Amino acid sequence: MNFPSLPSLSTRVFSLKPRGWPYFLSLAISLLVTLIFAYSIPPAPMKPVLFSILLAMVFFAAWKQWRKGLRMKIGFGLLSIKTPIELAFPIANIAHISIDPKGTLRFTLYDENNSSPESAASRLKGNFSRFGWNLEISGVGLTTARELCKAVNTVPEEIPAELAAELSSNRMDSFQQSLIxxxxxxxxxxxxxxxxxxxxxxxxxxxxxxxxxxxxxxxxxxxxxxxxxxxxxxxxxxxxxxxxxxxxxxxxxxxxxxxxxxxxxxxxxxxxxxxxxxxxxxxxxxxxxxxxxxxxxxxxxxxxxxxxxxxxxxxxxxxxxxxxxxxxxxxxxxxxxxxxxxxxxxxxxxxxxxxxxxxxxxxxxxxxxxxxxxxxxxxxxxxxxxxxxxxxxxxxxxxxxxxxxxxxxxDSALVLRFEQFQKEEFPLLEKLNQYSQAQNRGEIARGELAMKVEVEILPRWREFHDWFADPPKVPTHFQPWFADFQKYLQLRQEAMELLIQALRGNDFLLMKRSNARAEEASRLVEKINRDIKEKDR
Missing domain, CATH: 1.20.1540.10 (Rhomboid-like)
Known part of the structure; x- marks a missing residue:
């Protein structure tokens, strides 16, 4: 559009564009938060994928914010804006400027049609019918806003914050002000x-x-x-x-x-x-x-x-x-x-x-x-x-x-019993190990070891076996390894029973079978632990 030849009220050139450091600072903070968030997430197979998506979102948001930054130039009688909207009009077309305490500028023009591109006229007219002004520029700060007014040789009208909320195009701000x-x-x-x-x-x-x-x-x-x-x-x-x-x-x-x-x-x-x-x-x-x-x-x-x-x-x-x-x-x-x-x-x-x-x-x-x-x-x-x-x-x-x-x-009865089993299992097996070592050192006889296992250890282990033998319901997170756990309890019990018989009968074959049951139980425990870790991962 060719503007009419109007005398310029100012030969001063004033330009405004986004400063880089606030955007880079915002991006750095966002990246830091993303890294902290990624660090706090427990290890998971899809964690790198999620982290990559979050990084892409952070960079896209920063790029979008940079693209929306205000880029404006005033000079030779013309005010032109490149982003976030494309608009230009003669300075002499400015009828009124108001400025609020936040530094937001609101322009009223003599003729909305005297602007470029042609599609901007309808937007300017729509703003005037809705808000009472044609153009709003926000986010520049009070000092910069006053410098801009000097560049167009216009003394702005200072309006209070209450009136600014009513005039604002940001309905969220005005709505919040009314609620406050x-x-x-x-x-x-x-x-x-x-x-x-x-x-x-x-x-x-x-x-x-x-x-x-x-x-x-x-x-x-x-x-x-x-x-x-x-x-x-x-x-x-x-x-x-x-x-x-x-x-x-x-x-x-x-x-x-x-x-x-x-x-x-x-x-x-x-x-x-x-x-x-x-x-x-x-x-x-x-x-x-x-x-x-x-x-x-x-x-x-x-x-x-x-x-x-x-x-x-x-x-x-x-x-x-x-x-x-x-x-x-x-x-x-x-x-x-x-x-x-x-x-x-x-x-x-x-x-x-x-x-x-x-x-x-x-x-x-x-x-x-x-x-x-x-x-x-x-x-x-x-x-x-x-x-x-x-x-x-x-x-x-x-x-x-x-x-x-x-x-x-x-439903939680089985879980409580399992927690109780976890508390007692190690002390019980440690007691069995200590008695076996004492017998190997000759401190106690074979018959005494058999009696201690039969009286102090085996009855409690049989209770454990009965607890988990036929539960009415198995929790979902127990199901992948619960059958192996039941087999483990059975193997430990059989190993203890064979040990008692071997000690009392001085039977080497029974002792060998007892050790085999105990070794199989140990291997099964390792498998259960691997299954639990894999499930948690």
Whole structure:
């Protein structure tokens, strides 16, 4: 487009382009976080693939951010923008410029058609009809914004932050400003953040690894573990919400809470927000207990998915309570979160999808309930609504817990017995070894050794054998090696029985058969350990 010949008000050339160091710093931080995240993930066959995908996403996001940076030039009576949009118009076409405390500039033009390319005119007109200005330039800072105004020989109108929120094209900012105006103070989100970080710092101070905590330590500090949770330690349903599987797990969850929490708390109110957090977290813990059998579970992910579900449920009852532009941003955020969730689920084992699903479903129910319209007395209605949410949600969780506890107690009996066996196996076999060495040194007679094995060792081993001989249900993670384990118990028992007979009868052949049984049992133990390690890997 050929612009009309207009006298230039300035011969000064002013150019603006992205500075490299903020982008490189952002990229370096992202790469550092990715490396820390990769380090914290336990070894897995698909770990390199996941790491490569994350690196590609980091570089793509950095490149996209660089491409969207503002590139603008003012000179010889013309203002031209190359990115993020292509636009140019004469300086003399500027009718008005406003500037807010953040340094955002808003231009009003005399004639939108006096711009290039021709397609820009419709966009400029659309902005004016929606926002009252034609062009918005943000992110340059207050000092640079004032220099830009000098370059076009225009004194800007300084507008307050309240008016800037109304004029902003970023509806998320304006919506948040309106929420802050109606609900200036929040406390539930900050208390939850402080509680999670404080608990993590406390257990780290007491010797738990901040990067890859071991399962026994997690169980000690309150992880959701079915055999213990169902056996009188139901408090683990709650404590596991504040316990995380390392620094990266904590930071990821708390980042989502920091981003989503203040907005949702101002929409719902602090009390219903806190009630929903705990209800959905407990629902996720119960779902994990039901679905995952004997897995050790911890983290606030169930509650976080519950808050996202709560937002969706709330919008079902109040679809017009949030502008469409913000709904699109929420949709994008939810899709991104789901993509990451499915990505981790595809490449890594141990992601507690049951807790995510249980929390999300409970959150949707809470959101629908909270989205119901108030009665004629809003203050009383809010109080009644909060009490009803806590009472109904608590009763539902309790009614689910009673049969769930009975099921878990029944299913976890074998696990508890196996843990007891692990505690007693080594001392029992060590005692047998010590008695055998004492007999070899001549400190005890053959008959005495036979009596000690028959009285002190064999009866307990027979109990172990009977425990696992015909269980009603074998946990899923026991199934690959449980048959070998049963055979191992049988071989050890036969070896002890043959040893007693050989000692009393002074029978060399029976002693040889006893040793053969013991050696076969040892080889079987090595195979079982390899199978367990392979399964964990």
């Amino acid at each position: 105006k109606n609900h200036p103070y929040i406390f539930a989100t900050w208390l939850l953040l402080a509680g999670n970080f404080g608990f993590f710092a406390w257990i780290s101070f007491n010797g738990v690894s901040p990067w890859q905590p071991e399962l026994p330590n997690l169980i000690t500090w309150g992880a959701n573990y079915a055999p213990l949770t169902a056996q009188g330690e139901a408090w683990r349903l709650l404590s596991s919400i504040f316990l995380h599987l390392g620094m990266v797990h904590l930071l990821m969850n708390m980042f989502v809470l920091w981003r989503l929490g203040p907005l949702l708390e101002r929409m719902l109110g602090s009390v219903p927000f806190a009630i929903t957090w705990f209800l959905t977290g407990l629902a996720g813990s119960e779902a994990s207990l039901y679905w995952n059998e004997m897995r050790v579970s911890a983290g606030a992910s169930g509650a976080l998915f519950g808050m996202i579900g709560c937002l969706l449920g709330y919008l079902l009852g109040r679809p017009r309570s949030i502008p469409q532009e913000i709904l699109r941003q929420f949709r994008s955020m939810a899709i991104t979160l789901l993509l990451f969730n499915f990505l981790f689920m595809a490449f890594l084992e141990g992601i507690d999808q049951a807790a995510h699903a249980g929390g999300a479903l409970a959150g949707i129910a809470c959101g629908v309930f909270l989205g119901m319209p108030y009665g004629t007395h809003p203050r009383f209605s809010r109080y009644l609504r909060n009490c009803s949410l806590a009472a109904v949600g608590g009763f539902f969780l309790w009614s689910c817990w009673v049969p769930l506890q009975a099921k878990v107690v029944r």
